[in-house]
Amino acid sequence: MMKRILPYPLFGLALLVMWLLLMQSISPGQILLGCLVALIATNAMSALQPETANIRFGMAMLRLPLVVLQDIFRSNLAVGRIILQGQRQHIRSGFLQIPLDMRDRFGLGVLAIILTATPGTLWVQYDRSRNLLLLHVLDFVDPDHWVELIKERYERLLMEIFE
Amino acid sequence: MSATLLLGWSITISQLILGFAMACATWRVVIGPRAQDRVLGLDTLYVNAMLLLVTFGIQSGQTLYFEAALVIGMLGFTGTVALSKFLMRGEVIE
Amino acid sequence: MTEAPDLPLWAAILTALLLLTGASITAIGSIGLLRLKSFYQRVHAPTLGSTLGAGGILVASILCFSVLEGRAVIHEVLIALFLTLTTPVTLMLLARAALYRDRTEGDEDVPKELD
Numbered sequence: 001m002m003k004r005i006l007p008y009p010l011f012g013l014a015l016l017v018m019w020l021l022l023m024q025s026i027s028p029g030q031i032l033l034g035c036l037v038a039l040i041a042t043n044a045m046s047a048l049q050p051e052t053a054n055i056r057f058g059m060a061m062l063r064l065p066l067v068v069l070q071d072i073f074r075s076n077l078a079v080g081r082i083i084l085q086g087q088r089q090h091i092r093s094g095f096l097q098i099p100l101d102m103r104d105r106f107g108l109g110v111l112a113i114i115l116t117a118t119p120g121t122l123w124v125q126y127d128r129s130r131n132l133l134l135l136h137v138l139d140f141v142d143p144d145h146w147v148e149l150i151k152e153r154y155e156r157l158l159m160e161i162f163e
Numbered sequence: 164m165s166a167t168l169l170l171g172w173s174i175t176i177s178q179l180i181l182g183f184a185m186a187c188a189t190w191r192v193v194i195g196p197r198a199q200d201r202v203l204g205l206d207t208l209y210v211n212a213m214l215l216l217v218t219f220g221i222q223s224g225q226t227l228y229f230e231a232a233l234v235i236g237m238l239g240f241t242g243t244v245a246l247s248k249f250l251m252r253g254e255v256i257e
Numbered sequence: 258m259t260e261a262p263d264l265p266l267w268a269a270i271l272t273a274l275l276l277l278t279g280a281s282i283t284a285i286g287s288i289g290l291l292r293l294k295s296f297y298q299r300v301h302a303p304t305l306g307s308t309l310g311a312g313g314i315l316v317a318s319i320l321c322f323s324v325l326e327g328r329a330v331i332h333e334v335l336i337a338l339f340l341t342l343t344t345p346v347t348l349m350l351l352a353r354a355a356l357y358r359d360r361t362e363g364d365e366d367v368p369k370e371l372d
Contacts, residue, residue: 173273
């Protein structure tokens with residue numbers, strides 16, 4: 001019964017929060033309207049029959065944002081330095097192929113967002129049959145460093161959350 | 164009073180800096196050399212314009228600019244996605 | 258020219274610093290768009306503006322309005338969320354499009370199809 005009225009509780013809650021943020025109020029009327037929007041949208045969503053993610057709540061969920069924020073901060077400085085120094089130094093940029101272990105679609109989606117949002121690395125292509133990722137790196141000092149970074153820092157945590 | 168003056172000047176300076184950033188992005192749109200460079204410049208232009216609107220919002224003390232920034236961001240996103248799709252396939256909707 | 262909301266000194270200084278850093282980082286990203294040499298290098302430049310640059314300016318806005326209205330005004334979080342979700346999508350699509358175009362033209366510098 002509950003499942004039929006509210007098929008995706010987390011998604012519905014996120015919609016309600018978004019509505020309240022947009023309206024900038026937490027008056028009962030707006031909460032009611034937001035609930036209505038969330039209900040209609042989640043039910044419309046179930047017509048599409050999306051895959052549901054198996055999210056495991058735990059320490060990895062808290063550690064991942066911290067790790068990512070720290071890396072974004074650091075690579076912002078690194079890329080900024082490369083841009084400002086310009087032609088004087090030689091940077092080696094190129095493509096890198098990385099074999100992944102993770103197969104969960106949501107985990108891969110989050111990994112794509114993390115890698116692309118971090119300046120200096122860009123997710124270019126992914127081959128599902130061989131689980132191979134094509135990555136473009138702005139300045140690779142040594143390729144092994146990047147493979148290790150992605151596998152150790154992100155993939156392990158993501159697999160803890162999603163698989 | 165001095166706090167307001169300080170904030171006012173820093174807002175103006177950041178707006179000038181953002182304007183300069185927009186000029187850089189526009190220049191990339193103009194010189195190309197290839198279509199993907201122009202689309203990349205356009206995308207950067209949108210993001211910079213969005214941030215510029217947020218600074219206008221701080222300057223005026225009104226939250227009205229927030230909606231405008233959100234709309235610019237969404238238009239920029241759809242525009243860039245459509246253009247990239249076009250570059251890849253030669254058609255937007257297949 | 259220099260109109261601004263009336264904030265207490267500490268908030269004004271903090272907002273000013275955040276604004277200036279955010280704007281400068283965004284500008285560095287846009288400069289990178291001009292200075293880097295190949296397209297695949299240039300794709301990395303705008304992410305500076307959409308991560309730390311946008312972060313600085315949005316946090317400045319949150320701080321300014323929260324102090325001004327005496328309550329938590331955090332709807333800028335929506336812009337941040339929106340940016341983090343859309344920038345990867347656009348950049349990935351654009352990189353794929355560029356790769357596809359280079360491959361069909363037989364460019365030797367890009368990797369062959371993953372097969």
